[in-house]
Amino acid sequence: MLDKNLLAEHPEIVKESLQRRNATDSLASVDAVGSLVAERKALVFERDNLNAERNRVSKDIGGLYKAGKPQEAEAMKARVAEVAERLKVLEVELTGVEAKIEAIAMDLPNLLHAEVPPGKDESANVVVKTWGEPRRFDFEPQAHVEVGAKLGILDFDRSAKLAGARFSVLSGAGARLDRALVSFFLDTHTTKNGYREVAVPYIVQRHVAEGTGQLPKFEADMFKLAEPLNGSDAFLVPTAEVPVTNLHREEILDDDQLPIRYCAFTPCFRSEAGSAGKDVRGLIRQHQFHKVELVWIVRPEDAEQAHRDLVSHAEGLLEALGLPYRTVMLCGGDTGFGAHRCYDIEAWIPTQGYREISSCSVFSDFQSRRMNLRYRPASTDGKKSKPKLPWTLNGSGLPTGRVIVAILENYQQADGSVVIPEVLRPYMGGLEAIEPSV
RNA sequence: GGAGAGAUGGCCGAGCGGUUGAAGGCGCUGGAUUCGAAAUCCAGUGUGCGUGUAAGCGUACCGAGGGUUCGAAUCCCUCUCUCUCCGCCA
Structure with missing residues (x-):
């Protein structure tokens, strides 16, 4: 499998190799992976931030219970529920995007050594x-x-x-x-x-x-x-x-x-x-x-x-x-x-x-x-x-x-x-x- | 095939549902000490992803996958693997 960051950042390198392989039918896959990788990064970023928030609030809730303020704790649960809701959606999206990336990437052949000559057979x-x-x-x-x-x-x-x-x-x-x-x-x-x-x-x-x-x-x-x-x-x-x-x-x-x-x-x-x-x-x-x-x-x-x-x-x-x-x-x-x-x-x-x-x-x-x-x-x-x-x-x-x-x-x-x-x-x-x- | 036990960091081994990435020990690395070494003392010591020139920061991971919960290494379910005993067998 190729490096996904390479696929996203330097598609031209991968395409050049595919040309030498005479594997032109795979060229479209390279662009597809590129945009999916970008999509994935955005999802990961949002997911990580929401996780951080949930962890923070949950900790506070624990603290409030300990401090004997159960009402305040209860009040904060709503926010976590909201975050959890969004996280569920994000996880599903992310899993889907990663599966797509994986499926395409697993089907792409390796990069060729610079000295391998182009040719069909x-x-x-x-x-x-x-x-x-x-x-x-x-x-x-x-x-x-x-x-x-x-x-x-x-x-x-x-x-x-x-x-x-x-x-x-x-x-x-x-x-x-x-x-x-x-x-x-x-x-x-x-x-x-x-x-x-x-x-x-x-x-x-x-x-x-x-x-x-x-x-x-x-x-x-x-x-x-x-x-x-x-x-x-x-x-x-x-x-x-x-x-x-x-x-x-x-x-x-x-x-x-x-x-x-x-x-x-x-x-x-x-x-x-x-x-x-x-x-x-x-x-x-x-x-x-x-x-x-x-x-x-x-x-x-x-x-x-x-x-x-x-x-x-x-x-x-x-x-x-x-x-x-x-x-x-x-x-x-x-x-x-x-x-x-x-x-x-x-x-x-x-x-x-x-x-x-x-x-x-x-x-x-x-x-x-x-x-x-x-x-x-x-x-x-x-x-x-x-x-x-x-x-x-x-x-x-x-x-x-x-x-x-x-x-x-x-x-x-x-x-x-x-x-x-x-x-x-x-x-x-x-x-x-x-x-x-x- | 039947019965039981277990799976936590490089290894051993703790871990009442809440600040635990995870005690303690061993190992390893750096430093102190030494003529040098052993011993001793101090500090450090996982991986992926995201972000950043970097230091770092964020996040995930305690066999795997689901679930419960505001919050799971800790509770529940399924699977896989390992070990012990019985049976069978090259």
Whole structure:
């Protein structure tokens, strides 16, 4: 969520960012919030003054009773009743105005980083790095669906029997590969990259998903439980970003707790509403997949470096696995709702080209404000400093499904076998290659 | 699922419906003392919103939301959470 005072005082800044996002339909909202914020201030001012008066008079009434002058006290009650009447009206108005502000503000996307280029879609993204050479095959490379089927490790017919489209069954070395990747990712992050591993709930309440920005706007993309959970609407997590970023919601962190860096493995559940017809085959787009996620909470001034580090941690995994990739900075139109700036890492898939495999975003204070997450900057003058909004970041590091796609396709051999990347072999019981089962 | 107890500031813990943002203690910060430290003494020590250049001032908040009242941390209702015991269960 954006700062409401910024919306009221500098609408032009917000509008400029919306233009770069190609989100012109939101421009009117900015002006709407601006006038509502002014309206709210007037209401708050009157409300506070009336409250002050009521408190004053009520105190006097108490004093009069004590002094044994009940008649005089009774006489003053009329004024309080009058004030109370007006206050009731004001409260209702104020609640209404604040709800309106909130509703509009919650639907406005984050401000973009100054260097994010304008653009409508991925065609305007900027390639900032390319690593590795796509392999030259001396045979026709097969799609991962075929490679996996022939090896007997990937089965979409049976997953369809269980749950329908967009699910998968991994078996044998395939299932183990999935687990090996999770372990490899987590081990790398905890021992090499300095993250603390957390294991979190896979179901969250509504306000949690509002905190990171999935709600209220993208409810259609989430799986919602049919029954309320502990008194609240509840959703399956679409990514560990949601529970992990919210870990410290409503807290005031000490300066020396920062930066906080968490990694977490969770299944991810996405309804993928509106993706009809896209990637219907294979592991690319699933209703359920596994992912290790990286989450940072940092001082604003440390965010630039943090974003670079975050990207390099995701890239490092692909390099360790020997998978060619390129990194792109998303243009305004392709940058996610809450993101301030986002880099996508795209792995090379022989039968598909470069495909997104990780998305690393910095959210500035957008999520912190929604979560009411703050930190207290170190004091510079001996006095306690005021709480401030930290910046949050997150990135995939990495999902297993798309990495399995990349491994099956990039490491396939003419005989149908798939070589296991060296770094994974310790996690695969020393297995060097997955051989055809026939 | 059943029965009970509870939810107050960073922590512990008081709080007859009236001047309580909230006693007391601990912790923390600054100062005094000391060669330095411990101990001791003094002072300070929540968050949001509004207003102000600022100091400050006003207002709200004692799990959440409603209600009663001139006035609610204190009374009433609903919800959520935590703890204990029983049952069930991975």
